[in-house]
Amino acid sequence: MTSHARPGEDSLIARFFAPLAAPGGLGLKDDAACLSPTPGHDLVLTTDALVETVHFLPGDPPGAVARKALGVNVSDLAAKGADPAGFLLSLALPADWTEAWLTEFAAGLGRAARDFSCPLLGGDTVKAKGALTLSVTALGEVPAGRMVHRSTAQVGDAICVTGTIGDGALGLLLRRSPAWAESLSLDERAFLADRYLNPQPRHRLAPALRTYARAAMDVSDGLAGDLAKMLRVSRVSGVVAADRVPLSPAARKAVEAQPDLIDRVLTGGDDYEILCTVPESNLDRFVKEADSVGINLSVIGHVVPGHETPVFRMKDFERRYDVGSFSHF
Amino acid sequence: MTSHARPGEDSLIARFFAPLAAPGGLGLKDDAACLSPTPGHDLVLTTDALVETVHFLPGDPPGAVARKALGVNVSDLAAKGADPAGFLLSLALPADWTEAWLTEFAAGLGRAARDFSCPLLGGDTVKAKGALTLSVTALGEVPAGRMVHRSTAQVGDAICVTGTIGDGALGLLLRRSPAWAESLSLDERAFLADRYLNPQPRHRLAPALRTYARAAMDVSDGLAGDLAKMLRVSRVSGVVAADRVPLSPAARKAVEAQPDLIDRVLTGGDDYEILCTVPESNLDRFVKEADSVGINLSVIGHVVPGHETPVFRMKDFERRYDVGSFSHF
CATH class of the missing domain: 3.90.650.10 (PurM-like C-terminal domain)
Incomplete structure (x- = not known):
C-alpha cells in the first residue's frame, strides 16, 4: 500500500489478478506474456470492449461484468471454430473503485476463465476518466487453414x-x-x-x-x-x-x-x-x-x-x- | 451513414481502419483476425491502455496519440527480444469525435504501424462514457524459448x-x-x-x-x-x-x-x-x-x-x- 492508502498498479495486479494468471502469463510480473503456439495451428484473435452504462449497468454484479467481458470474446472465437488459448485484459478503473468490487470482479473473471478454458495471460490497469471501461483481447487456435469465415456461405446451405x-x-x-x-x-x-x-x-x-x-x-x-x-x-x-x-x-x-x-x-x-x-x-x-x-x-x-x-x-x-x-x- | 448523421461502427471501421489492415486482419470484416505463427517461435503478448488527460492531453496531435499507443506496446515487445507481428486496437470514442480527428489518428496509426513493422490485425470501436480511451494489444515473435525475461539478471552483469x-x-x-x-x-x-x-x-x-x-x-x-x-x-x-x-x-x-x-x-x-x-x-x-x-x-x-x-x-x-x-x- 502506498501513502495514499490505495494500492498502486503493481500491488493491485499482484493482489487481484496474478492469482488468476496462466503459466504463460509469467505471474503478470514481466512486461509481456509468452505463449507457445501449437504446431500446425493458426491463431485467431479478437478484441471487444465493454463500457459501463453502454454495455452493462452500474449496479450489475461485478462477477457478471467480468464474465460477460470474457464471454463475448470467447463467443467470437467459438464462431470461428477456434479453441480458446488465453486472454489479455485492459481495465480502466474510475477513482471510486472499491476493494469489494474488485474482489468480486476478479473472482468472476477467474470462474469464467476456467469455465471457458481461456486463461488470463496479461493485462494493464489504468485510471479511467469517466466510466469503467474494459477491453479484452482473446486468442484461440484452429488447425492451420481451418478458421471458419463469415463470407463463405453458399446457396443451398x-x-x-x-x-x-x-x-x-x-x-x-x-x-x-x-x-x-x-x-x-x-x-x-x-x-x-x-x-x-x-x-x-x-x-x-x-x-x-x-x-x-x-x-x-x-x-x-x-x-x-x-x-x-x-x-x-x-x-x-x-x-x-x-x-x-x-x-x-x-x-x-x-x-x-x-x-x-x-x-x-x-x-x-x-x-x-x-x-x-x-x-x-x-x-x-x-x-x-x-x-x-x-x-x-x-x-x-x-x-x-x-x-x-x-x-x-x-x-x-x-x-x-x-x-x-x-x-x- | 445512419439517420443520426454519424457513421455506425461498421462504416467507421470500414472507412478509417480497414485500409490499414494487414492480410491477417481479413479487411476487418470478420469476427476475428487470423495469424499463422512462424514455426518454431513463441508468441509474446502485451497490452497497454492510454487514457486522455492521464497518458496524453486533449490538445495532443491525434497522429502522435496513435503513434504513442502503438509505440509503448512495441517497446514492451522489443524489451523481450520479440519482433513485432501485429496489433489489435480497442478504441472508446467520446460522442464529440470529429472526422478530422479520426482521419489524422488513422493516418498516424498507419505510419506508426509501417515504421514499427507492426500491422493492424483487428479492433473494436465503442462509445466512451468520459475521456477517449485506447487499448492496444501487440503480438511479437521470438525463436522458441528465447524471450528475454525481467527476472534473470545475474551478479556481475x-x-x-x-x-x-x-x-x-x-x-x-x-x-x-x-x-x-x-x-x-x-x-x-x-x-x-x-x-x-x-x-x-x-x-x-x-x-x-x-x-x-x-x-x-x-x-x-x-x-x-x-x-x-x-x-x-x-x-x-x-x-x-x-x-x-x-x-x-x-x-x-x-x-x-x-x-x-x-x-x-x-x-x-x-x-x-x-x-x-x-x-x-x-x-x-x-x-x-x-x-x-x-x-x-x-x-x-x-x-x-x-x-x-x-x-x-x-x-x-x-x-x-x-x-x-x-x-x-
Whole structure:
C-alpha cells in the first residue's frame, strides 16, 4: 500500500489478478506474456470492449461484468471454430473503485476463465476518466487453414443457430418493468435477466463448426442484422422460417403476451449464440455432434441466390429487417 | 451513414481502419483476425491502455496519440527480444469525435504501424462514457524459448540502457513553462516535447537483445524505479554511475540550469528505452550490433549481490530512489 492508502498498479495486479494468471502469463510480473503456439495451428484473435452504462449497468454484479467481458470474446472465437488459448485484459478503473468490487470482479473473471478454458495471460490497469471501461483481447487456435469465415456461405446451405434467440434483449427490456413482464413467472423473469447478464459462449461447438460448417459468426447485434451481414459479405441471400427461430419458454410467453416483441427478439442483440450455414450433406452429423456437447442446434432456413436482405417468414407475416442490426456505437 | 448523421461502427471501421489492415486482419470484416505463427517461435503478448488527460492531453496531435499507443506496446515487445507481428486496437470514442480527428489518428496509426513493422490485425470501436480511451494489444515473435525475461539478471552483469534518459519527463514538464525552459533553445525545447509525444520503440534491437542480453525491460515508469523492479525480481542489487546515465544535450542543459531536475530525469518515466543486463563477455558484441542498427547503448553500472534498492552514485551524491517508480495509476 502506498501513502495514499490505495494500492498502486503493481500491488493491485499482484493482489487481484496474478492469482488468476496462466503459466504463460509469467505471474503478470514481466512486461509481456509468452505463449507457445501449437504446431500446425493458426491463431485467431479478437478484441471487444465493454463500457459501463453502454454495455452493462452500474449496479450489475461485478462477477457478471467480468464474465460477460470474457464471454463475448470467447463467443467470437467459438464462431470461428477456434479453441480458446488465453486472454489479455485492459481495465480502466474510475477513482471510486472499491476493494469489494474488485474482489468480486476478479473472482468472476477467474470462474469464467476456467469455465471457458481461456486463461488470463496479461493485462494493464489504468485510471479511467469517466466510466469503467474494459477491453479484452482473446486468442484461440484452429488447425492451420481451418478458421471458419463469415463470407463463405453458399446457396443451398442450411442456416442454423444454437440455443435460443432473444432472451438477452428481453432480459434487458425487463429492467424497465414492461407490462408483458406480468405474464411471466418470477423464474422466467430471472431466466431472461440471467441470459442478458451471463452470456454462455458456445466454445464447445468449435470442433464441430470447423468440421461441418461453411460460414459462421456469433449473434451479438441481433439475429436479423447479423444474418444480413453474413449473407451480404457472402454475396447471397436467405429465407428464414421465423417460427423455427428457437425461443425459450420465457421468451415465447413474452411474445404471446405482446406479439410485436417478435421484432425485438429477432433484432435485439446480446444473444451470443452461433449463427452458421452448413451444407445439407453435413447437417445430420453436425446436429449430432452439437448434441453430444450439450448444445441445441436449430435449422431456421436456407441460403438462396440474390442480394436482398434475408426474409423472415411466418404464417401471417413476411419481414425484411433493413436496419435490424443493433449497434452499441 | 445512419439517420443520426454519424457513421455506425461498421462504416467507421470500414472507412478509417480497414485500409490499414494487414492480410491477417481479413479487411476487418470478420469476427476475428487470423495469424499463422512462424514455426518454431513463441508468441509474446502485451497490452497497454492510454487514457486522455492521464497518458496524453486533449490538445495532443491525434497522429502522435496513435503513434504513442502503438509505440509503448512495441517497446514492451522489443524489451523481450520479440519482433513485432501485429496489433489489435480497442478504441472508446467520446460522442464529440470529429472526422478530422479520426482521419489524422488513422493516418498516424498507419505510419506508426509501417515504421514499427507492426500491422493492424483487428479492433473494436465503442462509445466512451468520459475521456477517449485506447487499448492496444501487440503480438511479437521470438525463436522458441528465447524471450528475454525481467527476472534473470545475474551478479556481475553490466547494466545498459539505450538512447537517452529523462527527455520524455522533461518534455512533459515543459508544458508548464518552468523557469529552466528559458535556458534552452527553441530547438532543444521542441526536441524534448517531441520525445514525450513520439516515443521511439527500440524494436530493431530485438535480435541483439535475445542473443546477448540476460534480462531486460523497457523504461516506461522511470529508470530508477524500473531498474529497482528488474533487480528485485532477479533477487540482486545494482550500482549505477549516475554520470554515465545518457542525457541528451537538451536534458543536460536543463539539469545544469536546475540541478535537482536530475531526480526527475532518473525517475520521471515516458522514456521507452530498453534497460538490460548483459554478461561482460557479451558486451562488446552487443554494443557493436546495437550500433549497426543505429541504436546507442550506454553501460551505466553493474549488478551486485544484495536486496537493497540500487544505488545511483555521482561525485557529490549517492541516492537510492525508494519510491522512484512513477505510476500512472
